[in-house]
């Protein structure tokens with residue numbers, strides 16, 4: 001068998017990887033556009049006055065869901081596959097859609113959009129998502145929106161989608177969020193755009209700040225108090241269309257950072273990666289594990305810092321990942337768990353209970369899968385403990401499942417490249433949510 005094979009088993013795909021056939025990762029790769037920035041550019045473009053031009057938009061399934069929802073509410077969005085995507089904004093006048101808005105698999109689409117929908121007085125919106133999204137907690141945004149005057153009803157005592165939103169004129173509010181969540185923060189800031197007065201969100205530690213940066217660029221007035229992790233949006237605000245250059249997604253780059261770090265002989269350049277400090281926890285965690293990563297050609301792309309990342313193989317060592325670092329690498333924990341298998345010594349991940357309510361229960365799914373490959377992994381309520389086996393770790397191929405979670409599919413694929421024999425990853429098509437070209441890039445980079 002060759003290095004990898006994608007087998008169609010409609011409606012799903014199984015990815016087969018023969019770890020014996022993989023080689024070092026060399027040369028250079030580019031990663032698709034940042035998912036968080038892609039969603040926000042489409043949404044802000046859709047509610048702004050005038051034209052927004054976007055370069056480098058992620059063409060994954062999640063941003064496509066955002067585009068479809070806002071098209072249904074009157075934004076004119078050009079062909080998503082073109083180099084430049086244009087959004088003719090509604091000038092803050094979202095139309096009542098004819099049908100249910102479908103956010104697909106995307107928590108960001110649903111939670112951020114809810115802030116906008118809840119604040120359109122007199123209009124009704126019904127929203128839903130796929131099976132995974134319909135089981136993810138929505139109370140975290142519905143509760144504070146309700147305190148602002150929103151009227152949202154839903155399944156399971158108004159905590160789960162499908163949801164019905166009767167838009168209202170919302171009122172000023174200061175929310176002390178119990179969790180560091182950019183989705184909660186962004187939802188409320190977007191709702192605050194049509195509030196007469198201030199909307200403030202205080203979070204326990206800083207989550208990604210792409211909304212703050214982009215809202216400012218589109219003309220909103222914001223005040224930020226970094227000492228207390230508070231952001232205030234001074235409403236009402238009218239946004240004006242802008243040009244957005246979307247950098248490569250560091251969460252997608254993370255798969256190549258780890259693949260190269262754990263594969264002897266690797267020396268890989270990952271070009272054009274967003275290095276916003278609220279997202280670079282993965283670099284800090286890997287560097288504290290002794291990874292050899294250097295930043296080259298640091299620059300700025302429409303308000304977001306960008307660099308090329310060079311990663312060379314090195315012997316990793318175990319470490320502790322927890323506390324304020326978690327929100328800054330929240331989506332990278334599955335692939336960090338793979339890195340930890342190849343480290344010398346123990347890695348502990350704590351304060352990461354949020355992973356249980358992502359696209360899958362990532363703590364449970366990763367623990368079970370890595371054990372099937374032969375890893376010594378223990379699941380804890382808020383994290384995992386991984387006993388590293390060093391760079392010569394002897395994993396053995398197994399049959400695994402993505403649980404329809406894109407980041408699980410990709411993290412397991414990287415683990416499979418270092419396992420002996422064949423690993424099968426069922427429902428591997430999930431990768432297309434954030435990284436449609438993942439499998440072809442893996443084949444090019446590692447075979």
Ligand code: S3P
Nearest residue numbers: 036108180181182183184330331
């Ligand atoms: C995102 C925020 C994070 C992250 C998700 C994207 C965003 O979720 O896990 O993939 O774009 O705001 P939380 O803010 O809920 O932690």
